[in-house]
Amino acid sequence: MSTTATRVIVTKEQPSKRRVMRKQRPEHLSRPGQRQRARKETVAGYAFLVPWLVGFFGLTLLPMGYSLYLSFTSYNIFAPPKWIGLDNYIRLFTNDPTFLQSAQITLIYVLVGTPITLLAALGVAILLNYRDKGAAFFRSAFYAPSLIGGSVSVAIVWRAMFSTDGPVDNGLTFFGIDLGGWIGQPSLILPMMILLSVWQFGATMVIFLAGLKQVPKELYEAAEMDGANAWRRFRAVTIPMLSPVIFFNLLLGLIGAFQVFASAYIISNGSGGPAGMTNFITVYLYKTGFSDGRMGYAAAIAWVLLVVVAIIAFILFRTQKSWVHYSGDNR
Amino acid sequence: MTISSSQNALVQIENQVDPDPKVAPRRRITRKTWQTVVWFVALLVITAVVLYPLIWLFVSTFKPNSEFGQNQGLIPQSPTLDNYAKVMEGIAGVPMGQFFWNSFVLAALSVIGTVLSSALAAYAFARLQFKGLGILFAAMIGTLLLPFHVVIIPQYILFNNLGLVDTFVPLILPKFLATEAFFVFLLVQFIRQMPRDMDEAAKIDGAGHLRVFWSIILPLIKPALITCAIFSFIWAWNDFLGPLLYLTSPENYPLPIALRLYNDQSSTSDYGATVTASFVALLPILLFFIVFQRFLVDGVATQGLKG
Numbered sequence: 001m002s003t004t005a006t007r008v009i010v011t012k013e014q015p016s017k018r019r020v021m022r023k024q025r026p027e028h029l030s031r032p033g034q035r036q037r038a039r040k041e042t043v044a045g046y047a048f049l050v051p052w053l054v055g056f057f058g059l060t061l062l063p064m065g066y067s068l069y070l071s072f073t074s075y076n077i078f079a080p081p082k083w084i085g086l087d088n089y090i091r092l093f094t095n096d097p098t099f100l101q102s103a104q105i106t107l108i109y110v111l112v113g114t115p116i117t118l119l120a121a122l123g124v125a126i127l128l129n130y131r132d133k134g135a136a137f138f139r140s141a142f143y144a145p146s147l148i149g150g151s152v153s154v155a156i157v158w159r160a161m162f163s164t165d166g167p168v169d170n171g172l173t174f175f176g177i178d179l180g181g182w183i184g185q186p187s188l189i190l191p192m193m194i195l196l197s198v199w200q201f202g203a204t205m206v207i208f209l210a211g212l213k214q215v216p217k218e219l220y221e222a223a224e225m226d227g228a229n230a231w232r233r234f235r236a237v238t239i240p241m242l243s244p245v246i247f248f249n250l251l252l253g254l255i256g257a258f259q260v261f262a263s264a265y266i267i268s269n270g271s272g273g274p275a276g277m278t279n280f281i282t283v284y285l286y287k288t289g290f291s292d293g294r295m296g297y298a299a300a301i302a303w304v305l306l307v308v309v310a311i312i313a314f315i316l317f318r319t320q321k322s323w324v325h326y327s328g329d330n331r
Numbered sequence: 332m333t334i335s336s337s338q339n340a341l342v343q344i345e346n347q348v349d350p351d352p353k354v355a356p357r358r359r360i361t362r363k364t365w366q367t368v369v370w371f372v373a374l375l376v377i378t379a380v381v382l383y384p385l386i387w388l389f390v391s392t393f394k395p396n397s398e399f400g401q402n403q404g405l406i407p408q409s410p411t412l413d414n415y416a417k418v419m420e421g422i423a424g425v426p427m428g429q430f431f432w433n434s435f436v437l438a439a440l441s442v443i444g445t446v447l448s449s450a451l452a453a454y455a456f457a458r459l460q461f462k463g464l465g466i467l468f469a470a471m472i473g474t475l476l477l478p479f480h481v482v483i484i485p486q487y488i489l490f491n492n493l494g495l496v497d498t499f500v501p502l503i504l505p506k507f508l509a510t511e512a513f514f515v516f517l518l519v520q521f522i523r524q525m526p527r528d529m530d531e532a533a534k535i536d537g538a539g540h541l542r543v544f545w546s547i548i549l550p551l552i553k554p555a556l557i558t559c560a561i562f563s564f565i566w567a568w569n570d571f572l573g574p575l576l577y578l579t580s581p582e583n584y585p586l587p588i589a590l591r592l593y594n595d596q597s598s599t600s601d602y603g604a605t606v607t608a609s610f611v612a613l614l615p616i617l618l619f620f621i622v623f624q625r626f627l628v629d630g631v632a633t634q635g636l637k638g
Contacts, residue, residue, distance in 0.1 A: 038460070041459050041460055041461055041540075042461035042462060044455075044459055044461075044539075044540040045455045045459040045460070045461035045464065046455075046461065047540075048451045048452065048454050048455035048459065048540070048544070049451070049452055049455045049456075049467070050451075051447075051448040051451060051452065051507060051508050051509050052448065052451070052452035052455075052471070052508065052509040052515065053467075054508050055448070055505060055508025055509050055510045056467075056470060056471070056474065056508075056510075058508070059482065059486060059505055059508060059510050060474055060477070060482060060510065061470075062485075063481075063482040063485035063486055063489070064481055064482060064485075066485040066488075067481060067482065067484055067485045070484065070485070077488065077491065124377065127370070127373065127374065128374070130370055131367065131370060134371065136625075138374045138377075138378060139628055140624045140625075140628055141378050141381065141382060142377070142378070142381055143624075143627070143628050143631070144381075144382070144385070144617075144620055145381060145385075147565060147616060147620055147627070148569065148613055148616055148617070150569060150571075151569040151571070151587065151612075151613065151616075152569075152571050152586075152587040152590045152591060152594075152609070152612070153388075153587075153590060153609035153610070153612045153613045154384070154609075154613075156590060156593075156594055156605060156606070156609045157384050157385075157387070157388045157606070157609060158384070159594075160391075160399075160602065160605075160606060161384060161387065167383075167387055167405075199381065199384070202381075203631055206628055206631045206632050207631060207632065209632065210632035251476075255476055255478065258478060259478050259479065259480065261571070261572050262569075262571035262572065262587070265571070265575075266571075266590075266591065266594060269594065269595060270595075282480055285480055286572075286575075289483075289484050289487075290487075290576065295484050295488070298484055299484050299485075302478075302480050302481045302483075302484065303481065305478055305480060305481065306477070306478060306481045309476070309478050313476055
């Protein structure tokens with residue numbers, strides 16, 4: 001963004017400079033030519049953007065508008081949509097316990113899972129930052145789950161590992177904790193889903209680690225000279241210096257967590273069970289829109305999801321000023 | 332010899348003038364060593380926990396069906412390759428090779444579409460000045476944060492009306508239209524870092540924008556293009572929701588949807604085949620990761636890409 005701003009200033013300055021030097025300049029840079037060049041650049045700009053523009057308007061913006069319209073209708077794909085006003089929304093919040101449960105478990109998953117993932121990522125990043133030699137291997141090993149964590153394969157593995165007599169059940173029984181299989185139990189399935197998301201801490205950790213490397217060593221030395229202990233240095237140097245990275249990871253982590261689908265769908269065999277405890281908002285949306293064919297109602301669910309994500313992003317951006325510190329020189 | 336001995340001497344002198352006489356230099360070194368050992372062991376433990384599911388998956392592919400739930404240990408008692416033979420036969424009358432091929436075609440076309448369309452858009456956003464640039468750029472950033480689920484219903488209706496359900500078009504076309512804003516953003520950031528001297532020189536020599544883009548910008552941003560290519564391949568390979576929505580006949584299924592068949596049909600009766608199919612589906616990604624790991628991890632570190 002800042003680059004654009006500076007560039008605008010530069011182009012504003014150019015005419016006066018050009019006027020002085022016009023005579024020495026080649027023909028095509030003189031003022032009329034320049035205007036022509038600007039027009040040419042506009043044409044080129046839009047030409048280069050054609051695929052993106054088609055995608056943005058055709059597959060994102062217009063569909064969003066259409067889905068907003070559908071959310072006020074009753075629609076299955078076979079008969080034309082029938083306008084029913086706010087009925088879908090009223091029903092969602094007053095007369096649909098499945099939706100309310102779905103919203104509740106999704107919020108728990110997002111608001112508990114994301115902070116835990118961030119803490120795990122930050123902790124391991126600090127551990128890795130202690131020493132450079134040998135850290136690259138661990139960094140790669142921890143990163144691997146982020147790449148595959150959302151896949152069907154991993155969901156199947158998770159399902160097998162946490163089922164009755166699976167490795168986790170057996171391991172816990174060995175230590176005298178007999179919980180049985182986690183898959184069939186409503187109280188344990190959400191913690192298991194959160195564990196699966198925490199397992200993918202690697203990408204977040206790599207971004208934290210890159211941020212830690214940027215913190216100037218002098219700050220720690222100065223803090224140490226002033227008698228700050230390790231915890232104080234962490235609180236007063238690491239956290240503020242890392243706050244832009246924390247903000248970035250928190251924003252993307254929360255938005256990403258809302259969209260978890262494949263693992264919940266596979267682990268519950270498409271049912272959202274047991275007792276609706278993996279029926280995340282995306283799973284409910286899919287089942288409503290595509291298994292039951294109630295597309296108007298599903299569009300309303302999608303818009304509730306969008307509004308909630310927007311509110312969370314808005315809150316984060318608004319509170320940013322009070323806790324995110326951008327060092328003056330580079331932003 | 333002389334250098335090292337003089338260095339030794341220097342070290343000794345330094346040790347003698349150690350400001351803190353209570354801490355002997357020897358003990359300081361051992362303390363440091365101990366810290367490193369503890370550091371190393373802690374990280375090894377974390378590695379073991381993090382990689383255990385993958386190790387379990389790999390080892391389990393050699394377990395005969397009867398050992399699932401019976402054999403409490405990690406290692407199979409009577410290792411067998413039966414699972415692999417069974418998986419290669421396929422499921423629902425379609426051989427495994429077909430699922431692999433479908434996944435590969437989807438991923439390869441996604442890479443081509445994403446890299447091409449994202450690079451075109453990124454050049455316009457990063458290098459050209461035109462009316463509406465600011466608002467369009469803001470819109471692009473906005474789509475970065477937009478949950479994909481908001482558009483799946485209208486998109487489905489659109490492709491359904493066009494008669495394109497159960498073809499690859501709904502999965503591939505968006506990739507050629509740069510709908511994955513992350514890649515556009517990544518390339519914009521990368522192009523902005525590149526010096527403008529070469530573009531300006533080429534323009535004075537009479538090169539048009541297409542020429543500048545093709546012969547100057549594309550070669551300059553090759554590393555970022557490779558990062559985009561790798562990530563779009565992996566994301567397309569792992570994608571589940573897209574194929575679940577659009578592909579209905581088994582001979583069109585990519586691996587994730589085929590895996591769902593195993594999970595649905597045979598999770599109780601044929602654990603071995605389910606687990607082995609999962610492993611086989613992951614294998615290309617894992618190999619990709621081992622080959623390109625530094626590239627991937629550095630890409631994440633510098634560009635903030637998530638997995």
